[in-house]
Amino acid sequence: MTDAEERELEALMRRAYGPGADIERDPQALQRLRDLQEARRPSVTIEPGAVEVLDAGASVPVISVSAQPEPEPEPEADPWWERVVERVSRLRRSTVLIALGALALAAVLVVALVLVQRVQTDPLQTGATQVARLAVDEGFEIPSILRSGPNGDVPAYAFEVFHGLRSVVSTGGIFASGTPSDCLVVLYESDARQPDSTSFSGPLLGECAAGGFPASVQFVAGADSFGEELVEAYPDETAFLFVYDSDNNEVVVFAS
Structure with a gap:
C-alpha cells in the first residue's frame, strides 16, 4: 500500500x-x-519450484511458513524402581566404606597388639626398660670356638651388633654344663672376626638357660673395661641385661 x-x-x-x-x-x-x-x-509467498509430487502429472505448491519451534518435552520423572535402585546403590557404597574402615581399624589393632606383645616386661622385675630387640645377622660368620660340638658343627645364631657388642646363641657351647641348653654369650664385635679360630682373646660374658629361665647375660657398662662403647650412648654405671627370646629367636636388651 x-x-x-x-x-x-x-x-x-x-x-x-x-x-x-x-x-x-x-x-x-x-x-x-x-x-x-x-x-x-x-500475502503468502510460494517458493518457485517447491512442489510435493502426489502422483504422476500432479503437483501441489509447497507454501513456506515460518514454523514455531516445538517446545522441548519436559523430562519424565524417574520410575519409582530406579529411585529404589539408586538408594540401594548408595547404601552399598556406604556399607563398603564402613567395611573398609572396620578392616583398617582391625589391622591397626592387630599390629598394636603384636607390638605390645613384643615389648617384654623386665624379667627380673627391677624396673629395667627394653631398649632393643636384636635380630639374627645371617651375614656374620661365628667363630668355631663359640659353637658346640667337637668340630663346632652345632647350629648357632649371631645377632645384630649393639653399640660394639655382638651376641651369639648356641646349644651347649663353652659355658654349657650338664644337659645341653641354649647358651648366650656377649663379646666385642672386634674380637670375633676370625671364623676359623679355636681360641679367643678378649672379654667375654655368657650364661645358659636353666629350666624355665632363659639364657641371659647382665653387666654394668664400663665395668672392667667391658661395654666401653655403651658409655658413649648411656650414662656410666648403667646396667644392661641381654635375654635370649627363643620363641622369636631374638635377643632382647634391657637397661636400668
Missing part, C-alpha cells in the same frame, strides 16, 4: 470505529474500507 492509501484507510477506520461513526450510511466508503483492509493483509 502507498502512503496515500494508508492515510485513506486511517480516515475510513475513524469513520467506522471512531466517535460519531457514519460509514454505514455511505456504502461506497464502506466498500472502500473493506478493499483497503484486504489489500493491507500480508
